[in-house]
Amino acid sequence: MRVFVTGATGWIGSATVDDLLQAGHDVTGLARSDSSAAQLEAKGAAVLRGDLDDLDSIRKGADASEGVIHLANKHDWANPANSAAAERAAVEAIGEVLAGSDRPFVVASGVAGLASGRPATEDDVSPFVGPDSARGGSENRAFDFVDQGVRAIAARFAPTVHGMGDHGFVAHIVAMAREHGVSGYPGDGANRWAAVHRSDAASLVRLGLESAPAGARLHATAEEGISTKAIAEAIGAGLGLPVTSIDPDDADAHFGFLGRFIGMNGATTSDKTRALLGWQPTGPTLLEDIAAGAYFEV
Template sequence: MRVFVTGASGWIGSAAVDELLAAGHEVVGLARSDASAASLDAKGARVHRGDLDDLDSIREGAAAADAVLHLANKHDFDNPAVSSLAERNAVRTIGDVLTGSGRPFLVASGVAGAAQGRLLTEDDRSPFHGLESPRGGSENLALEYVDHGVHTVVLRFAPTVHGAGDYGFIAALVAIAREHGVAGYVGDGANRWPAVHRSDAARVTRLGLEKAPAGTLLHAVGEEGVATREIAEAIGRGLDVPVTSIEPQDAQKHFGWIGRFFALDVATSSARTQELLSWTPTGPTLLQDLDSGSYFRA
């Protein structure tokens, strides 16, 4: 299958490209920079130049593909409206190109915010609709295209996709702990963050492309929820700094932009995803990854 991948050189995307190539798929990766293009070329993927704002390039890449895997996102947490607009425009552009074709369209989303305080399952629909909502309501927008002959599958990734080389949320928490000299958690630290190893996230992506029916919500989640206090304690061990509670009203001041995420309780099941795809997470757990020391090396 010829798969057009946006975000092909990103943290999840680069692992997904490796997984797709190993399974015999042809990959065409969207590349914004010369470095990204060179990395894709070295793997044996084809390079398609452009970025998330270049809708003509995205349209061209989608039109020439058997399937589209949309993983790109600006993740501009200081300017979320910019990220949301770009995401919504890209999803609409790809959906319009694929309308009536029956071709697979896999869209990256997340579990944070979909439900809190109870176990989130694949039956839970996102409450986010429209441009003003997180990610521009792109998950629900993409699912609308199922009624227009597009084989849409939503990939909901855990907020923590961890592994050696991670530069996401966990790396940010480590940097904050190093800066403040303490590893913090919010309140009593009982709130839970789901997690998945990068290799498992890539495998769910490939299996979702090959097996998931149209309209499916997949949860790329290896652990239903890791208590944030346990995450802070692992960071404290790794940096040899004290571990302390941060009052909820001070979370934004202490953690910055990540504070509003680290206070969430978003335990998430992937039981149905595992059954549907015959997938079992095999990568290290989040705490194992933290205790391996990879997050604390200069």
């Protein structure tokens, strides 16, 4: 299959490109810089220059493809509305190009905020609707194109997609532990985060592209939930720091931008995804990666 990938040199995207190429697909990646283009070419992927705001290039890539994987995100924490608007516009541009073709369109989404008081499941409809919602409501916007002949699929990633070289949430928590001299967790630390290894997330995206039906919600969660206390204890052990509870009122001061998220309960199941795709995660667990030193190189 000729596959167009946005975010092709990002944390999840680069692993997805590797997985696609290994499976025999032809890949074109969107690249906004010379270094990104060089990374793709070195792997044997084709390059289309552009970025998330370059809708003409995105339309061109989608039009020439037999399937699209949209993983790009600005991650503009200072201006989330900017990220949301760009993501929604890209989804709309791709959906319009693919309309009437029955081609697959895998859209990156997340599991945060799907359920309260229980683990989220694939049956939970995203509550984020409209351009002013999280991620610009891109999951639901993509599903609008199902009735227009697009095999739209949501790949909902765990809040922690981990592995050697990860610079995401756990890396930030490690940085805050170093800064404050303690490895902290919010409140009693009982709230849980789902997690998935980067390689397993990549294989799920490919399997979804190849065979998931229109409207499928796929959960890239290998572990249903690891408590924030257990994560803090693993970080403390790795850094040789004491482990302590952080009052929720002090979460912003200790965890920075993650303060508003770290106390959330993000436990999520993936039973239906595994049954649908035959997906079986094989990568190390989050705590195994922390213990192996994935987050401690400076």
